[in-house]
Amino acid sequence: MRLIIAEKPSLARAIADALPGSPRKQDGAIAVGDTTVTWCLGHLLEQAPPDAYDPALKQWRLDTLPILPSRWKLTPRARARGQLAVIRGLLKSAREVVHAGDPDREGQLLVQEVIEHLSWKGAVSRLLVSDLNRPAVQRALARLEDNARYQPLYxxxxxxxxxxxxxxxxxxxxxxxxxxxxxxxxxxxxxxxxxxxxxxxxxxxxxxxxFTPHPFFVLWADLAVEHGTLRAWWAPGEQQPLDDQGRLLAREPAAALAERLPGAEGRLVKLDTQNKRQAAPLPYSLSALQVDAARRYGLSAQGVLDTCQALYERHQLITYPRSDCRYLPEEHFAAARASLEGACRADDTLRQWLAGADFTRRSRAWNDKQVGAHHALAPTGRPMDPSRLSATEANVFRLIARNVLAQFYPPLSTREVKAEFRILDEAFRARGQEILEAGWKPLFTTRDEAPPLPTLTEGEACRVSAAGVEDRETRPPxxxxxxxxxxxxxxxxxxxxxxxxxxxxxxxxxxxxxxxxxxxxxxxxxxxxxxxxxxxxxxxxxxxxxxxxxxxxxxxxxxxxxxxxxxxxxxxxxxxxxxxxxxxxxxxxxxxxxxxxxxxxxxxxxxxxxxxxxxxxxxxxxxxxxxxxRSGASTGTGRGTRRAGRKRGSS
CATH class of the missing domain: 1.10.460.10 (Topoisomerase I, domain 2)
Incomplete structure (x- = not known):
């Protein structure tokens, strides 16, 4: 019997589905022909507590520090003992073992520590799966490697x-x-x-x-130009009292200039116009999603992670969520239309976004060189039924789907204008932005970052219609x-x-x-x-x-x-x-x-x-x-007792 040990149940199911034959569920495993696929639940083992090395170390004393094991020991996690017993029993009947941990440093450790702890002495092959789609898993199964190649990673x-x-x-x-x-x-x-x-x-x-706040002052002037009006801001020179960010620290110079400005005439002395194209934001990594979901919906980082786990495990709507990557495998591009149409068809918002997608476009998101152990979060293609999701789950799923859909929208095209006017021998500056093609932007916001300026021509005249000084104060971070x-x-x-x-x-x-x-x-x-x-x-x-x-x-x-x-x-x-x-x-x-x-x-x-x-x-x-x-076992890594089923990484 060939035994494949996956890092987690979802990966084990994907491997079993990719094998030829009919899967047969067993206790803690899936049998397919002559192959049995079992799984870990995150780390099944943990570093042993200090008293496993010396019972006297159960008592916390300064004179016993530092505690330095001479021969390291691992101990089963309490809630993982059952699955560890399943793997131990399967190893007794195995003729070969395949390590199917995630293709990263922690994934290598997670499965290999179990294989070594259970004293398997035979050869071990390495299966590297970074994409749970059936064709991708089948390709990975066809190119097993010798696990010895990954000993340095372990x-x-x-x-x-x-x-x-x-x-x-x-x-x-x-x-x-x-x-x-x-x-x-x-x-x-x-x-x-x-x-x-x-x-x-x-x-x-x-x-x-x-933080000690300090006041500063800004002077504005409303200008009439040939094709409309705009507001410009005084740029005081170095002879004025300024802080290290160029802010005016005294009100008197601004107030004196403001009194002279109404009715004054000037000229546009410098005009800088740039057309810019901005590609859509990349699909999400978990952390990038946590940042956006916290800003938009006020969710905690843990709340976003828990929601993603539900969308991944219970609803099977998204790919593996604990990813640090914002790119997608190149082979996913061909199937993107079908998976997005399947994912979006049952939701009004997603259907509207889907209607604007041009699937002939190919963004920089499809890049194998940027994909590591996992790829960016993406819909699996299963239809999202809002009636079966909580409001939070639906909102998070829309964010994930949106960022993938945005890859099929045109870039945001803008014209950015910076203008400098000379009035009463002083510089006044204005800036604006005109959207030439909204592209992907409406999927994210309908708000313009800066209003456009009227059409301007370098050298044209201007006249001040009003001016004023605003009292402001620096703010702490x-x-x-x-x-x-x-x-x-x-x-x-x-x-x-x-x-x-x-x-x-x-x-x-x-x-x-x-x-x-x-x-x-x-x-x-x-x-x-x-x-x-x-x-x-x-x-x-x-x-x-x-x-x-x-x-x-x-x-x-x-x-x-x-x-x-x-x-x-x-x-x-x-x-x-x-x-x-x-x-x-x-x-x-x-x-x-x-x-x-x-x-x-x-x-x-x-x-x-x-x-x-x-x-x-x-x-x-x-x-x-x-x-x-537990003699410090939970505090030793600085993260507390972890639940089985979660990969440990940093402390």
Whole structure:
């Protein structure tokens, strides 16, 4: 019997459907001829807790840190034991095994750790499926590879998992125990990813709190020109009191000029006209969808992920949602019309959008070179029946379908005009935009970004009909919300100064992964480090105190970039993982040495922030107790206890 082990049930079903023969469902598997397809439920195994190495480590003590396993152990997840037993039984009858994890670092780890844990000694083939369409799966089945080729990828994923355990377990225990000395009776969880995310919010809140507004002034003039009227704005010269953004800091010069302007004549001295064409936004990755759905519908990142999981698993309306890719396989182009017509025919809004699509157009979205383990979110072709979906599910599905439909619309064509007038020897500027061809834009908004200017000719005369001064004030940065925090995690390179680190973070998709970003935010809320206030995410006093008590390096994203550089060398160049883990342990000793009860006590006493909701405080003690019972297993990665069926990635 050939045994194929898929990463998740949906992939197993797709593989079984692509095999010749009639599928026969079994307990935890599907048999098709001489092949049996079984599945994992996300990670079936997890890093063993410290007391699995030494029962004495069940008690949290500073003098036992750092905890450094000499021989690593994995343990079954509680809710995955049944499926693990199914795979163990099937392996006894197997003559060959096929690894069918997702074609990425974590997918390689997820299945291979099960195969090795269950002591399979035979050869293993590798099946790489990035597209669940039946023809694509059949092609993948026809080109199996030797799994040995992917050992470097496995070693990199294994090293990341061990490094996160070392980092999270040791620092969480150190800061929790130091916190007790400082008077805080609860777990203080530290993780490689969750803590820098918390740091982002804490620093943003401090910027807002410490912001000192200052007034500035703008002068406008309404101008009559040959073909109409427009409003232009004074561009004060360097001789005026300006801030670093060119804003006028004194009202008197503007007020004096405003008194002289009515009736004054001038001339258009500079006219810049540019025609621009803008392609439609690409189909969604999960994070891009979370950003848009939060802005449009006020959904949390976790809410969008849960909705996508329902659309994918229960309704089978969309492709795999936990994708970091915004491109589609080139072979999907030929079937796009049929799948979109099927998906859109039962919904009035989607039918209207479908009617305007030109399926002879081919956008840049169809690009195999940009498709990795997964492709962008797209409709499967099943009809969307709004009566069978919740309002949220229908709204999210329309967004996904819209962005794919937009690939078959013309570009947005605009004419952008910048005009500079000279009046009383002063410069006044105006700008406008004229839509020449709306293209895809009506699918997204009917609002123009800038009204058009009347037809202008360089050198023509103008006359001021009215003028006025507006008193304005600088504003602090906006607090983070789900959309902006997900976007910050996606574009974390903006928050670091080192150019090499910025480059690495851009190359590796920022902080966290598509599968973990929403969970990281929710974990920080559940642990009482963040609180939702209206739609904003604000740091609590506890969250602010934790960041203040940690070395700065632990609360910034640079560590993820440095890790990714080393992990990439392991995955792509076959580098030895031992030096990476050795350097981490040296770094860890330094971080542990910086744990200081006095510093933490002061931080707890002086930090400012929001109070967590009452419902968020009570479970914290239960989670802390659970963490201690499991010897830090849930806090070691900084993400809490994960449900079986979810791929773990960043912590």
């Amino acid at each position: 070693r990199a994923a294994e090293s990341r998992s061990r490094a996160d355990w070392l980092y999270g377990i040791n620092l969480t225990r150190a800061w929790t125990l130091t916190g007790r000395q400082a008077g805080h009776n609860g777990v203080l969880s530290v993780g490689r990813v969750q803590t820098p995310v918390l740091g982002l919010v804490v620093r943003r809140d401090a910027e807002i709190r410490d 906006e607090p983070f919300n789900d959309a902006s925090l997900i976007k910050a995690m996606m574009n974390i390179a903006r928050y670091v100064e080192d150019s090499a680190v910025r480059r690495t973070l851009r190359e590796h998709d920022g902080l966290g992964t598509e599968a973990t970003r929403a969970g990281i935010i929710e974990t920080l809320v559940e642990r009482g480090y963040l609180v939702r206030k209206s739609k904003a995410l604000r740091a609590t006093r506890l969250g602010s105190a934790l960041i203040a008590s940690l070395p700065e390096a632990a609360s910034r994203p640079e560590r993820t970039a440095l890790w990714e550089q080393r992990l990439s060398a392991i995955a792509e160049e076959g580098a030895d993982p031992a030096p990476f883990l050795g350097d981490l342990i040296s770094d860890l000793r330094g971080l542990l040495a910086s744990a200081d009860a006095g510093r933490l006590r002061e931080a707890l006493a002086t930090s400012r922030g929001e109070e967590p909701a009452a419902v968020g405080r009570a479970p914290a003690k239960r989670r802390g107790a659970t963490s201690r019972r």
